[in-house]
Amino acid sequence: xxxxxxxxxxxxxxxxxxxxxxxxxxxxxxxxxxxxxxxxxxxxxxxxxxxxxxxxxxxxxxxxxxxxxxxxxxxxxxxxxxxxxxxxxxxxxxxxxxxxxxxxxxxxxxxxxxxxxxxxxxxxxxxxxxxxxxxxxxxxxxxxxxxxxxxxxxxxxxxxxxxxxxxxxxxxxxxxxxxxxxxxxxxxxxxxxxxxxxxxxxxxxxxxxxxxxxxxxxxxxxxxxxxxxxxxxxxxxxxxxxxxxxxxxxxxxxxxxxxxxxxxxxxxxxxxxxxxxxx
Numbered sequence: 001x002x003x004x005x006x007x008x009x010x011x012x013x014x015x016x017x018x019x020x021x022x023x024x025x026x027x028x029x030x031x032x033x034x035x036x037x038x039x040x041x042x043x044x045x046x047x048x049x050x051x052x053x054x055x056x057x058x059x060x061x062x063x064x065x066x067x068x069x070x071x072x073x074x075x076x077x078x079x080x081x082x083x084x085x086x087x088x089x090x091x092x093x094x095x096x097x098x099x100x101x102x103x104x105x106x107x108x109x110x111x112x113x114x115x116x117x118x119x120x121x122x123x124x125x126x127x128x129x130x131x132x133x134x135x136x137x138x139x140x141x142x143x144x145x146x147x148x149x150x151x152x153x154x155x156x157x158x159x160x161x162x163x164x165x166x167x168x169x170x171x172x173x174x175x176x177x178x179x180x181x182x183x184x185x186x187x188x189x190x191x192x193x194x195x196x197x198x199x200x201x202x203x204x205x206x207x208x209x210x211x212x213x214x215x216x217x218x219x220x221x222x223x224x225x226x227x228x229x230x231x232x233x234x235x236x237x238x239x240x241x242x243x244x245x246x247x248x249x250x251x252x253x254x255x256x257x258x259x260x261x262x263x264x265x266x267x268x269x270x271x272x273x274x275x276x277x278x279x
Contacts, residue, residue, distance in 0.1 A: 015146035017231045024098040056084045058262040070132045074123045075141040079105035086114040095123045137169040143235045154249035161278045176270035177236035251276040
């Protein structure tokens with residue numbers, strides 16, 4: 001028992017473990033995540049419907065989206081951005097490794113006769129001969145990637161964009177990092193049964209890495225027949241740090257905002273968004 005508790009409270013190195021697929025592809029948790037996606041009133045998995053509507057309007061205006069405009073939506077989920085952008089004439093490719101979300105997105109696209117190609121795949125492994133006008137990575141997915149993975153994804157964005165094409169993504173800010181605190185909690189059926197349909201014991205350890213500006217929410221779940229750990233890493237950025245990463249990958253940053261709805265930038269905002277153009 002003591003050794004188990006030691007393991008539960010052990011602080012790993014930043015991004016030492018990568019378990020994103022465990023969250024999004026598990027039969028039970030993927031169902032929970034999809035239900036959060038489709039709940040229009042909350043900001044879990046994706047943002048609320050009112051924000052998404054404003055965001056889509058701004059994106060469509062900012063990038064002059066119309067017929068034959070090609071978009072790659074990385075981490076598309078059930079198509080909350082892909083579908084309305086396709087309705088504006090865009091040719092959209094959505095990539096996500098949640099089979100449950102992709103199937104939901106395909107059903108919507110078929111029903112509404114939308115020009116969307118959905119790919120069930122880890123977007124880190126996605127390759128295509130298509131070239132796009134715009135790449136989207138929304139809901140701070142970029143923050144969940146290690147430094148090596150971020151370099152890989154930016155290189156991929158550069159490769160699949162047309163000359164002069166753009167990336168729009170959002171990240172967590174240093175202001176958000178300062179608001180986080182280290183905690184250790186324990187609960188029966190933690191998060192109201194999110195982790196399993198059966199009884200379980202859940203431990204949450206939140207670690208902050210001040211030098212790297214990384215936060216880890218480490219979940220340890222004990223069920224009657226298995227134990228598992230899920231690592232939710234979140235890198236936080238200063239605008240100038242993110243800009244340097246884009247420049248190193250062959251981009252120039254053309255604008256920064258407090259969110260992907262075009263709200264003017266405020267350094268106190270918990271998130272910020274950038275538009276980067278392929279050089």
